[in-house]
Amino acid sequence: MTRCENFSDRLSLFVLGDLSPAESQRLQEHMSTCASCSAEVHGLRDLIGELKSLPLAQVGAPALQEQREMIQEQILAEELRHLPIADPGDAFFVAQRKAIAESLEQETLQDLAALEASSPALISELKELKLPHPGDLFFRRQAKAIQKVLKQEGRQEREGFWAAWAKPLAAAAAVFFLVLGIARITQWEMSTESPDWNMALEYLAVEMDEEVGLETIDQLDDRQLELLANNLEGSIYVESEELLIEEPVDLEDLNEKELDLLINRLEAKAQT
Amino acid sequence: MKEDRQLIQEVLEGNLEAFNQIVQSYQRPIYYLALRMLKNPENADEVTQKTFLKAYRALSSFQFKSSLKTWLSAIALNLCRTELMRPRREMVELPDQLADSSFDERRDAEEASHRRHLLQQALEDLPLRQKEVVMLRIYQELPFKEIAEALDSTESAVKVNFHHAMKSLKERIGHSEDK
Numbered sequence: 001m002t003r004c005e006n007f008s009d010r011l012s013l014f015v016l017g018d019l020s021p022a023e024s025q026r027l028q029e030h031m032s033t034c035a036s037c038s039a040e041v042h043g044l045r046d047l048i049g050e051l052k053s054l055p056l057a058q059v060g061a062p063a064l065q066e067q068r069e070m071i072q073e074q075i076l077a078e079e080l081r082h083l084p085i086a087d088p089g090d091a092f093f094v095a096q097r098k099a100i101a102e103s104l105e106q107e108t109l110q111d112l113a114a115l116e117a118s119s120p121a122l123i124s125e126l127k128e129l130k131l132p133h134p135g136d137l138f139f140r141r142q143a144k145a146i147q148k149v150l151k152q153e154g155r156q157e158r159e160g161f162w163a164a165w166a167k168p169l170a171a172a173a174a175v176f177f178l179v180l181g182i183a184r185i186t187q188w189e190m191s192t193e194s195p196d197w198n199m200a201l202e203y204l205a206v207e208m209d210e211e212v213g214l215e216t217i218d219q220l221d222d223r224q225l226e227l228l229a230n231n232l233e234g235s236i237y238v239e240s241e242e243l244l245i246e247e248p249v250d251l252e253d254l255n256e257k258e259l260d261l262l263i264n265r266l267e268a269k270a271q272t
Numbered sequence: 273m274k275e276d277r278q279l280i281q282e283v284l285e286g287n288l289e290a291f292n293q294i295v296q297s298y299q300r301p302i303y304y305l306a307l308r309m310l311k312n313p314e315n316a317d318e319v320t321q322k323t324f325l326k327a328y329r330a331l332s333s334f335q336f337k338s339s340l341k342t343w344l345s346a347i348a349l350n351l352c353r354t355e356l357m358r359p360r361r362e363m364v365e366l367p368d369q370l371a372d373s374s375f376d377e378r379r380d381a382e383e384a385s386h387r388r389h390l391l392q393q394a395l396e397d398l399p400l401r402q403k404e405v406v407m408l409r410i411y412q413e414l415p416f417k418e419i420a421e422a423l424d425s426t427e428s429a430v431k432v433n434f435h436h437a438m439k440s441l442k443e444r445i446g447h448s449e450d451k
Contacts, residue, residue, distance in 0.1 A: 047391075048410065056307060059303060059313075074325050078329075
C-alpha cells in the first residue's frame with residue numbers, strides 16, 4: 001500500500017476538521033510532498049462548499065410560527081385525550097383551573113372565584129356532568145381555549161391585557177355556556193327587587209290594612225293580583241315553564257297553568 | 273436561554289411551554305433536514321410536526337446519550353424513510369434568477385446552475401445511508417460519533433459511508449465536466 005492509499009479515506013475528514021491533531025499533522029506533511037493528495041483535498045473542499053451552498057426554499061417566520069402552533073395543538077389534544085375521563089369533575093377541571101390560574105391576573109381570578117362561590121350548585125352540577133368521550137367537540141374547543149391561554153403565558157403587562165385575553169376568555173366563556181346549556185338548569189329566577197314592587201306591596205298593605213304575606217295572597221282579588229303581577233318584571237321560569245310579563249297582565253288572558261305560575265311566584269315573592 | 277436538559281425536565285413536569293421552546297430551537301434544522309431529504313415542503317412540514325410529536329411522546333425515554341438535536345434528527349430521518357417509500361409528491365426546484373444580468377454573467381450563472389443541478393441530482397442518487405450521513409454531517413453539522421448514534425451504526429462505518437459518498441459525488445461532477 002502506497003502512502004497515498006493510507007490517506008485516501010481520510011482526506012474528506014481532514015477537510016471537515018474531523019481528524020485528530022496528530023493525524024492532521026501527518027497528512028499535512030504528506031501533502032507537502034504529494035501534489036495528487038493536495039489536489040484531492042482542494043477538490044473535496046470545493047465539493048463540500050458547493051454542497052453546503054445548494055439552494056433550498058427558505059421558510060419564513062410566519063410559516064414556522066404556524067408550524068409550532070400545529071405542533072402545540074396536537075400535543076395539547078393528545079394530553080387532553082389521555083386525561084382520565086371517568087371522573088371529569090376532577091382531573092379535567094383541575095387542569096383547566098391550573099392553566100387559567102397560571103395565566104390570568106388576580107382580578108380575573110377573583111371574578112372566577114366569586115362566580116364559583118355564588119353558584120355552588122351550578123358548579124357541582126357541571127362537575128357531575130357525564131362528559132362525552134374526549135374526541136368530541138367539547139374537548140376540542142376546550143383544548144383550543146386552554147392552548148390559547150398557555151400560548152399567552154408570560155404576558156403580564158397590564159397594557160393590552162384585554163386585547164391579549166379577549167379570545168381565550170371568549171373561548172373559555174363559550175365552552176362554559178356550552179356546558180351550561182347541557183346542564184339543563186331547570187329553574188332560574190330574575191331579580192324583581194324594583195321600587196315599584198315595594199310600592200305595590202305598601203299600597204296593598206294600606207288598602208287591606210294588613211301586611212301582604214303568604215297567607216294573604218289567596219285573599220287578593222283580581223285587581224290586587226294584577227297590581228302585584230304587573231310589578232313583577234321579567235320572566236318567570238318554573239320547571240321549564242315560562243310566563244313572560246312584558247306589559248300589563250290581564251288575569252283573564254292567563255290560562256290555568258300560567259295563573260298557577262303567577263300565584264306561586266307571588267307567594268314566593270311575598271315570603272321574601 | 274435554558275439548556276436542553278433543564279427544558280426537558282420542565283416538560284416532564286408538565287410545562288408545555290418548555291416544549292414549545294425546544295420546538296423553537298430545533299424546528300428549523302429539522303425542517304430543512306426533511307426538506308433536503310424529501311424535496312417537498314408539504315412533506316417536510318408533516319415530517320417536522322410528526323418528529324416533535326414523537327419526541328414529546330418519547331421524551332421520558334431520552335437519556336442524553338446523544339444531543340437532543342441528534343435524537344430529533346434520528347426521529348426525522350426515520351420518518352423521512354417511511355415517507356420516501358410512499359408515492360412521491362412533486363419535488364421542488366428553485367429557479368435561478370438570471371434576469372437583468374449581462375451575457376457573461378448569465379453564461380457563468382447558467383454554468384453554475386447546471387453544476388448545482390448535477391450535484392443535486394448526484395446527491396439524490398446516492399444510496400440512502402450515504403445520503404443520510406451526508407445530510408447529518410454537512411447540513412446538520414453533527415459529529416460522526418453522533419451520526420453513528422442517530423443511525424444506530426458505528427463511527428467507522430459512517431465515516432466509510434461519508435468517504436464513499438464524497439467519492440461518488442466527485443466522480444459524478446468530474447465525469448460531467450469531462451464530457
